[in-house]
Amino acid sequence: MAIVNRTPDSFHDQGSTFALEKALERVKQAAADGADWIDIGGVPFAPGPEVSVAEEIERVLPVVTAARDLAVVSVDTFRPEVAREVIAAGAGVINDTSGLRDPAMADTVAGTGAQLVITHSLAAPRTLWPSPQYRDVTAEVGAFLRSRVELALSRGVRPDQIIIDPGHDLNKNTLHTLEITRRLDELAAIGYPLLAAVSNKDFIGETLDAAQHDRLTGTLAAVVFCIVRGARIVRVHDVAATVDAVRMTEAMLGWRPPAYTRHNI
Numbered sequence: 001m002a003i004v005n006r007t008p009d010s011f012h013d014q015g016s017t018f019a020l021e022k023a024l025e026r027v028k029q030a031a032a033d034g035a036d037w038i039d040i041g042g043v044p045f046a047p048g049p050e051v052s053v054a055e056e057i058e059r060v061l062p063v064v065t066a067a068r069d070l071a072v073v074s075v076d077t078f079r080p081e082v083a084r085e086v087i088a089a090g091a092g093v094i095n096d097t098s099g100l101r102d103p104a105m106a107d108t109v110a111g112t113g114a115q116l117v118i119t120h121s122l123a124a125p126r127t128l129w130p131s132p133q134y135r136d137v138t139a140e141v142g143a144f145l146r147s148r149v150e151l152a153l154s155r156g157v158r159p160d161q162i163i164i165d166p167g168h169d170l171n172k173n174t175l176h177t178l179e180i181t182r183r184l185d186e187l188a189a190i191g192y193p194l195l196a197a198v199s200n201k202d203f204i205g206e207t208l209d210a211a212q213h214d215r216l217t218g219t220l221a222a223v224v225f226c227i228v229r230g231a232r233i234v235r236v237h238d239v240a241a242t243v244d245a246v247r248m249t250e251a252m253l254g255w256r257p258p259a260y261t262r263h264n265i
């Protein structure tokens with residue numbers, strides 16, 4: 001899953017694809033680099049200035065239209081009003097990083113052909129949650145995801161529409177995120193496809209003492225580890241390098257044949 005943000009304040013690309021022309025270029029490049037899905041965001045999860053529903057729709061809708069013939073289109077939004085518009089425009093996935101804080105999101109996805117990513121987070125979108133505390137972070141994340149899945153099902157979302165995401169770094173410190181990654185198989189056992197959004201995040205930077213744009217090798221290590229522990233979708237900025245890492249991992253696990261076999265044949 002490639003990341004394309006039409007935001008001036010996203011934590012990694014820092015507005016580099018805020019301009020529509022730049023966002024469309026990134027979409028084409030991500031597809032050419034092998035992305036299966038393209039995740040389009042108009043509002044970051046992190047605190048920042050208010051963005052109206054109308055402005056969010058204006059940011060993401062033209063990118064959805066451009067991307068829908070190139071890959072599966074996902075839209076990162078916590079607003080049912082935005083989800084409704086982008087599904088009508090061809091988006092196949094709604095990536096709700098708020099974890100159905102607004103249950104109407106489940107109503108919006110129910111009865112459609114779209115899938116719904118349910119993510120663990122504590123704070124409402126665009127707000128701080130300083131010094132998060134957990135007794136057992138993996139167990140608590142798992143309990144949250146199970147309860148949110150039950151909410152989605154109760155509102156008519158089909159089981160085959162649901163994807164879960166433990167929310168790496170979302171209202172978690174580095175030690176929390178390392179633990180949920182180490183125990184990711186427990187969360188995969190909940191029984192729904194699991195998404196790992198680890199790309200260039202602070203837990204990698206703090207673990208390796210790596211600046212924001214020096215985290216690719218750490219990201220690739222985290223991606224491979226997450227796949228081995230049960231992740232089936234990985235959300236990343238650096239598509240080409242990650243595609244190679246993922247395909248090599250799949251081959252070693254026996255899920256993908258080599259592109260060719262000439263060595264010692």
